[in-house]
Amino acid sequence: MHVGPVDIYEEVLYAGLKNNVGFTSEEFVNVFRDSLKGLRYLFQVDDTYQPFIIPGGGTSAMESVTSFLTKGDKILVVSNGVFGDRWINIFKKYPVEVDYLKAEAGDYVSIDSVKEKVKQKHYKLITFTHVETSTGVRHPIKESVKEIKDYVDIVVVDGVSSVGAEEVKAKDWDVDIYLTASQKAIGAPPGLGLLVISENAMKHLREDNIAGYYLDLKNWLPVMRSMEEGKAAYFSTLPVHTVFMLNEALKLIQDEGIENRVKRHEKVAGAIRTGIEGMGLEIVAKRPEAYSNTVTGVMLRKAKAQDVLSEIVKEGVEIAPGVHPSLQGKYVRIGHMGWVTPNDAIITISALERTLKRLGEDIRVGEGVRAAQSYLT
Amino acid sequence: MHVGPVDIYEEVLYAGLKNNVGFTSEEFVNVFRDSLKGLRYLFQVDDTYQPFIIPGGGTSAMESVTSFLTKGDKILVVSNGVFGDRWINIFKKYPVEVDYLKAEAGDYVSIDSVKEKVKQKHYKLITFTHVETSTGVRHPIKESVKEIKDYVDIVVVDGVSSVGAEEVKAKDWDVDIYLTASQKAIGAPPGLGLLVISENAMKHLREDNIAGYYLDLKNWLPVMRSMEEGKAAYFSTLPVHTVFMLNEALKLIQDEGIENRVKRHEKVAGAIRTGIEGMGLEIVAKRPEAYSNTVTGVMLRKAKAQDVLSEIVKEGVEIAPGVHPSLQGKYVRIGHMGWVTPNDAIITISALERTLKRLGEDIRVGEGVRAAQSYLT
Amino acid sequence: MHVGPVDIYEEVLYAGLKNNVGFTSEEFVNVFRDSLKGLRYLFQVDDTYQPFIIPGGGTSAMESVTSFLTKGDKILVVSNGVFGDRWINIFKKYPVEVDYLKAEAGDYVSIDSVKEKVKQKHYKLITFTHVETSTGVRHPIKESVKEIKDYVDIVVVDGVSSVGAEEVKAKDWDVDIYLTASQKAIGAPPGLGLLVISENAMKHLREDNIAGYYLDLKNWLPVMRSMEEGKAAYFSTLPVHTVFMLNEALKLIQDEGIENRVKRHEKVAGAIRTGIEGMGLEIVAKRPEAYSNTVTGVMLRKAKAQDVLSEIVKEGVEIAPGVHPSLQGKYVRIGHMGWVTPNDAIITISALERTLKRLGEDIRVGEGVRAAQSYLT
Amino acid sequence: MHVGPVDIYEEVLYAGLKNNVGFTSEEFVNVFRDSLKGLRYLFQVDDTYQPFIIPGGGTSAMESVTSFLTKGDKILVVSNGVFGDRWINIFKKYPVEVDYLKAEAGDYVSIDSVKEKVKQKHYKLITFTHVETSTGVRHPIKESVKEIKDYVDIVVVDGVSSVGAEEVKAKDWDVDIYLTASQKAIGAPPGLGLLVISENAMKHLREDNIAGYYLDLKNWLPVMRSMEEGKAAYFSTLPVHTVFMLNEALKLIQDEGIENRVKRHEKVAGAIRTGIEGMGLEIVAKRPEAYSNTVTGVMLRKAKAQDVLSEIVKEGVEIAPGVHPSLQGKYVRIGHMGWVTPNDAIITISALERTLKRLGEDIRVGEGVRAAQSYLT
Missing domain, CATH: 3.90.1150.10 (Aspartate Aminotransferase, domain 1)
Incomplete structure (x- = not known):
């Protein structure tokens, strides 16, 4: 009963027993494509959302959000604990302006205080944490986004401890970037960060973004698009075996519903x-x-x-x-x-x-x- | 006969069959500690070098070198092909000044031309590629470093396609940062970037470095140090299973010699x-x-x-x-x-x-x- | 919570993942030797007992007891249920004389009634069932054997549902043949019958025994002896993979004590x-x-x-x-x-x-x- | 390049990674049923042949042929080497009359000499060895059976080193009992004897047969029939895991054709x-x-x-x-x-x-x- 990595189905582990599968093999490409589709189901989005599977985990997925930012952008972090605060630590390393709201331990920031804040100042991007892993507190995402969506450009939700276990409807709820990691409620081993991105957010993926190189989603985008069309593509070597395991986990999720x-x-x-x-x-x-x-x-x-x-x-x-x-x-x-x-x-x-x-x-x-x-x- | 990921020993794959091992478990901590020690053997360095195991692979390990840089630093990239050029692409995303020397396909940049360049201008950091994966060309690292070490602060070698298969003596050759990835000549699955860093280079790991958050080695350093002392530590979830497999691969390397x-x-x-x-x-x-x-x-x-x-x-x-x-x-x-x-x-x-x-x-x-x-x- | 095959430790299953191990390989011979020694520990016997690992399971191990019989031998079966009755069914196929005592469901045959019987007639061999799998009834083996040992030549105990979970001291209790199968309290997959045989019983292993060919322990004896000395030997192909798993299970038993x-x-x-x-x-x-x-x-x-x-x-x-x-x-x-x-x-x-x-x-x-x-x- | 157990596909090994599957589970019953059907394909027989999967291997399958014999039956063994001679050793333990023909090393017994023999004396059963594992000699089964079928009641072929690699058409060739083991050309681990039996031979499966208990196919027949109808049945615990692996191997054989x-x-x-x-x-x-x-x-x-x-x-x-x-x-x-x-x-x-x-x-x-x-x- 860890908080992640969690207990993993044997079927998932065994799916990774591949001793000579290259990242250009048909087998891997098919599995990657299926995983991308599996993410759409998991986050409850349609083809207007672009899924990403990148190396790393929750933190690398979070940081990859910098791909949608340019110098001087204003950001609001809504933090209910340690992993909410992580957003602040990430953004501090970049040339952006970060404001935040914090809740006390065991609680979440009230919708009213968030609304008040976004009405006062225009933010390019706002972040929420669906379930704050440090305390087990769940944030009312649907209700919060509804109240603030008109005031910010990009709404980001860290669903690391929620996706696969809580109701998540990224599209219906109008969330632009919903992200998670492979090792939590999905039930696969750690090693992958997972995101779905709305059309609206994708428009902000500019050439002059402030992201580094490895976590710049612009570099990964052609790989995701090519793989979804069934063609091998390369930017940097993906954790092939972990992808096989992720795919098996996503299949089991689809089987369960x-x-x-x-x-x-x-x-x-x-x-x-x-x-x-x-x-x-x-x-x-x-x-x-x-x-x-x-x-x-x-x-x-x-x-x-x-x-x-x-x-x-x-x-x-x-x-x-x-x-x-x-x-x-x-x-x-x-x-x-x-x-x-x-x-x-x-x-x-x-x-x-x-x-x-x-x-x-x-x-x-x-x-x-x-x-x-x-x-x- | 891929160029990586390579064929993997079953023993290595089976080492990853762990269905409920947390990153704070004694079992994992021991394996991580052994892997750090295994890296010292692999790169032929002693305790004056700090080993790092980080998520990702060759590219994330390369980019993490930004942890040793501050704004405006001058860098020389010695490129023999696609993966030499990758250094240029990485540094372009950061506020540093990048110069480069390029060889034609099938050859490497001559020692003389590198020497000439570093004598003309003081570079904070120089990068070499030991074996250029795109052409199979091996660069004479030992001889090159000998000639230019006096003129630069930090010598970096990308050993992605060499470490574990070519003679590599990071300390004897006076290389400051030698890096590789888990999926090449080490024979483990992809998912990890691996580095050893000299005392000299570690002095440049400053608070105000230009790295992002996830690839800032300053954030990973306490984890490496704690793990090597047998105590669990957390910055961001490591690919636990891949570390188990890496460790098995490193043991097999030590068994072979x-x-x-x-x-x-x-x-x-x-x-x-x-x-x-x-x-x-x-x-x-x-x-x-x-x-x-x-x-x-x-x-x-x-x-x-x-x-x-x-x-x-x-x-x-x-x-x-x-x-x-x-x-x-x-x-x-x-x-x-x-x-x-x-x-x-x-x-x-x-x-x-x-x-x-x-x-x-x-x-x-x-x-x-x-x-x-x-x-x- | 099956009654067997039982839930198996992953370590045990993984020990069978061998894709090219011949039965003459050093690796297999070592594992077989260790398993034979492991059986001595499991049944609590010393070198005066000969261990056997044969293909099949409980029933094949039971039937192999015919190796110690010759035409016309008298046998007493003490039956507490379905698996006690199995002895009767086995012996019926052979030219021997079988008597039996039966208990009602939920009980075991009293020591007194067994004693009375063996005093009336000299039996070459008597069989007990330590735990009757069909009802979960445990027979008091130690006490029973003590009372009747003087009157019969060979005491056999079916320990299929006891060995590895109940106190079993074959030598101290003076049991001649104690047998079990791999898939019960030992926690390995099914496929192997396991026996330890006393010096006394081994004297009855005659050339003209009534056993068939495959289950004639005379044919398996040279293999057991050779393997225990570390030399490959062949009579009929053993289930190599199951032996690897048995050995792992026996090691875990020794680790636990x-x-x-x-x-x-x-x-x-x-x-x-x-x-x-x-x-x-x-x-x-x-x-x-x-x-x-x-x-x-x-x-x-x-x-x-x-x-x-x-x-x-x-x-x-x-x-x-x-x-x-x-x-x-x-x-x-x-x-x-x-x-x-x-x-x-x-x-x-x-x-x-x-x-x-x-x-x-x-x-x-x-x-x-x-x-x-x-x-x- | 063993002569068996052979190198095994990983898919086959992994199919055995089941840590809690009882022999009455739906999963196992389905796999057993599929394996029985797979045997019909492998031996090229239709529903008039009864397939058997029994514990053990080649030798136990050979000995189970005694289920079709009664006291005093006459048998002819056609032996081209060590495994031909094994038939003689088996039958010697039973109350039957055994004659044999032997070839010199590297050759097979000529069809003419077999024909001559069966014309001289009526044999209830004749045995051939398709490929004599000790020398690699292949016997012309099709041609031999054609010549002698009219003179004997039951034709048995040991196909241990042939089935899955040589042309085998049990029905077309009018062979009554064709048998093999799991660990040879089928490419599964050892532990199972496999047979298909013609209607003609099944008529000889009498209550008063000379077989022992474990290898008496009369005891296994209800299990085979019940399993083929999708219902669990028990006589003695089968090597569940090995059956899973056999089934995977049979599937791969069907995939290849x-x-x-x-x-x-x-x-x-x-x-x-x-x-x-x-x-x-x-x-x-x-x-x-x-x-x-x-x-x-x-x-x-x-x-x-x-x-x-x-x-x-x-x-x-x-x-x-x-x-x-x-x-x-x-x-x-x-x-x-x-x-x-x-x-x-x-x-x-x-x-x-x-x-x-x-x-x-x-x-x-x-x-x-x-x-x-x-x-x-």
Whole structure:
């Protein structure tokens, strides 16, 4: 129950067992093409959106957004935690002007305050974080974009901890750039950044953009277009094996159906939260509207986060430390994305109860699993 | 017989079959630490060099060199072909001043002309390409660096098609930054850029460097240092599975011994060149001093490169197109790196003979394999 | 939670990924030798016992016992169910005289009745079934053998569902032939029958034995001896890949330690039984002395066995039908052997509760998991 | 270039990576059913033939033929070497009367002498060996059966080293029992014996047959029938994983087409024999009519067989020792079956030349590969 990389289906891993496949082979080109199409389904966009598969992960996908910027552009970052702040750190390295809004730990920036800000100043680009991995807080993307779209040129959403597990409708919601990484709710290994870009945003992909070379999407665009037409193309060597695995994961997602997939995540997340509360603990996200399908922060009372992490591993479950600076050491995070099932929820609650009991935390042993089980029955 | 990604040992592929390993797990940290140490052996450097394993590949490793530059720095690129020119394209995106020297296809820039240039103007950084993948030409790195080291601050060598197959002694040769990628002569899948950096160069890793965020080695440095001490650290999610495979490949290299490995590549390369000449064709690299252990370009007379590529696949061998603009369509490239053996040389020559015969190329069938076999006996 | 083949560790499966290993290769010979030694540890015997690895499984291992018989020999079969009866069916095909004792479903034949029988008539060979897979009943082997050893020549124990999960001390208990198969508590794939044979029994391996050709251990003996000395030998091609996997499984068993392994199985079995009783159901084995570490039969009241099996699969857990003729359709079996953990116990009880609830069985939902969790805490 | 187990396609190996598939699962039942159908194609028979997949390999499949015999039956074994003699050894363990005809090493028993024998005495069953693995001699099955079919009840052919590489038409040729094993020209791992049985032979599958229990096809028949109808059935646990791999191999065979497959083997075998003769050595099979597509024996003059085997491994090629008693130590065997390609022929000849040269054998280095290459061009 990592927060990513997640547990990976064997079928996905085995798809990468290719010992001599060149990036110009027909087999690879077909798989790459299918993956691009798979991204359209995943993000719920049509052919007006351009999908990109680039090396790296969430951070490289985020930084590639600089391809749509030129010197002096104004940017607004809406940050609910560590990964919201990452946008600020990225833009600081570039000749642009960055403003930001920050929420306190466990909450998200209110729609009203974002709206107020964009009305005051014209921003070329605004960024949101759909699910803030550091706290498990989910931002109301659909509602937020609706309110601010008229005031900014390009709306970017970091969907690293949401795509594949939360409802995501990039086109319907009018998001220009929706991005994620291969290793989270998609359930493939890390190594790829994934984006879909609207026609509107693509118009801003200028020759004199401020991006570097490797993450300049202008360099990758001909590869994406050629591959989608079934013709090999080269800019820089892609992680061939990871693409094979991504494609298998995307196929499994299509087999399951994105709506079923979101429902499954909801169910597992609900069981976990019910189990947490059943044993008598609190969740980091402050209100049900901020709960996510993918990450749940659990507040500790007596037990030390580091002890919980190292002890629960002995119970066969891995979870992650809390990393929000203002709550550091006071909570742990349970990741529940990818191929998680109700049984994973039961195991996690069961293992957490046994661990916390041993560490002297004040919980009601057995009541967590019973509550989770009732939730699931 | 690709030019990369190459044929990969099963042991290497199987090392990546991990379905739930987090980047903070002890298992991963140990493997990462071993890989860093493995890089020191591979590049023949000691603890005064800092190794880096970053996502991406050759191009991302190249671009990360911007971490050592500040605005206005002067750079000299020594280019023997497409991948030498890539340095120019990278630096153009940054606020630096780039000069270059170019060789004609099949040759390398003479040491004298480089020396003359660096004496005329003080360059902060100079780049060489050890083996130019587009033509198979090997640059005399040791001799060149010796002549010019006194005149420049930082010497960078792109060893993408050399490291693991050619003699490379980064420290003895006084190279500051030697870099490669996982998918070439190391024999692992693509997805990682690999560098070793001298103490001298590390002094130039300044806060106000011109690099972006993802490829700023300043951000990766704490991860490398922490991992080498056996402690998990995070900047951005690494391609965990690819690191496991890299580590297995580096172990196999250490088992073989780097000197044996270079000799094996020399033998296979020699057999292939002998076979090519035995059947009556010419090699792209103009002089024996420019022959490489890893890539051999083969000039065609009548047959079209594209036909050769698609026909030889049917014979069970894949080779690559020639991509140097001035010779485009007139040659094909044989990659011979990684775990290649004398049997691979024989197969390649045998399949090439059968293919070219069928395509009506004027060759002496059977004489190529006989010559290669004699070379090997 | 099959009753076998069981869930297999990935490391075990991956050990079989060998695409060109001959049965005379040094690699295979070493692995075979290690496996023979591993069997001595597994069955707790010393060098006075001869281990055998033969193709097939439990049944072929059982039938190979005919290698120690000659025409007209008298045999006593002690049967607690379907797999006890299998001995009778085997011996019927041979020119020997077979007597038997049978227990009713859920029980084992009493030591007294066995003792009485062997005192009345001299048997060349007697067979016991350590754990009767059809009901999950464990026979008290140690105590039984102690009482009857003086009256029979060769004591055989079918340990198919016990070895690797129950305490087994073939030498200390003075058992002559202890056998099992690769796919049960050892946790390897099916395909191999495994035996250890005492010096005493080996004396009965005569030229004129009644065994066929393939299962005549006389033909396999030179292979076992040669392999243990590190020299390749051939009688008939062994399932090379399965041996590699068996060896990996045996290594993991040695890493865990057989005593820890037995304790782990006890814990998981205890949690499952506690869960079953917690939800209000009964166990097939009639008394705690007959409970096994590996298989638990669960009596159903209203729900049909076939429905339970097909429904619980949807909850991500597979269990097995009851196959004892006198209880057919009235119970299901949970296998808990190999690499099972407390989490598997929790999942199984949780999934079984959800399934039975849906099928209208009269159970206390949530109480099973709570009881199992309490047992484990 | 073993004589079996052979080099296995990765796709085949990966098909066995199943970590929790029970023998009653729908997935396994489907795969088993497909494999049974695949056998009909492989042996070129229709629904009047009953296919069997049983644990073990060639020898267990051979011994299972006793299922069609009763006490006192008369049998004729036509033996061309070690594996022909194996039939005699098997039948000796049973209450039947065995006669035999033997050929000298490198030859096969003439059709005339077989015909003469069966006219003299009525045999219930006659056995042939299609390709005698010990010498590489191919028996003319079609022609032989035609001549003798009227005189015997059941014609059995051991196709262990032929099925999947030689023309085999069990029905057209009127063979009653054609058998093979998974690890030879089919290209799957060892562990399974495979048979197809004519309606005529099935009539002889009597209750009172002389077979043992495990290899009594009467016990396996309900499993085969049930599985073919898509319903799980159990007699004794099958090597589930090996069946998955067999099925993948059979699918690849169907993809290639059996006629193309035979042609490919012919081509590779021809290239190897041409190479052997090109370097100046002789073949064990005495006449071209006795040459096989799968095994070639190579007579040595000075070099010792054992030295050749251990030296050629260093050249990356494994071959097998000669095992015919009358030529022991004087020849080596090259196996060329499964997924062999022309490149394998070239490598084998090339490696053999290099090896023999080093060992001082009197050969024409380079002429073998040149001849093989000419044959292939």
